[in-house]
Every structure is written in C-alpha cells, then in structure tokens.
Amino acid sequence: EVQLAESGGGSVQTGGSLTLSCAASGFAFREYAMWWVRKVPGKDREWVAGIKMGGSPWYADFAERRFIVTRDDAKNTLYLQMNALRPEDTGTYYCAKEVAPVFRGQYSWPSEGQGTQVTVSS
16 A cells, blocks of 8 residues: 655745645655646646656756755655745645556656645744
8 A cells, every 4th residue: 555654844934944744655655757746826736846766856946946856765755945936835745656567757646645844834
C-alpha cells in the first residue's frame, strides 16, 4: 500500500522559511518522479515543484528561485525547502508520486498523503 506522510508545515511570517518532508513507503520510491502539490484558498489545486528519478528538479513559476525540491532515495524521503514565503503561499501542501515509474509529467491524484498546512501571515 502506497503511503505518503507529509510533515514540516507551520505558521511563519512573510519572508520566513519552512522545510517540508514527505516520507514515502509501499512503492519503489527511487523509481518514481515525485511532486509537491498545494491547495490554496480560493484557487484550484496547483503543482509546486517536482523532481525526477536521478534528481533533476522543476518548479512552477511562483516557486522558482524561492523553493528547492530535493530527494533522499536512501531514506525514501522528499523535501521542499521554502524560502521568502508570502501570504499567498498559505495552503495545504501534499506530496504525490508520478503516475508510473516512467516520467510522464503527470502526478497521481488524489495523493495518498494527508498534507501539511502552511500558513504565512503578513
């Protein structure tokens, strides 16, 4: 059974930083690209960043130069370091796996994780 457990969310002020973690189990983590996806109030679900098998990352425009996605395949863990946080980053952050162990640029949804809440106050 695929399990994803996000953690690391919290409340910070504008300009602050948080590092999210996602502990994965139940599948061959190293064989899958992984994603961070968020739900923010008043908006549709949107992807934030992703990282391929081997470590090549990609970012949504709003995350570029502020967020860093990494993975530790030995620990089956995905990370998202978020810097220069803004109130509009407030939301629930989820990790998600690629739909298959071949990169297709599509994440599996709904995520198997519960998400972690990020709140940024002005």
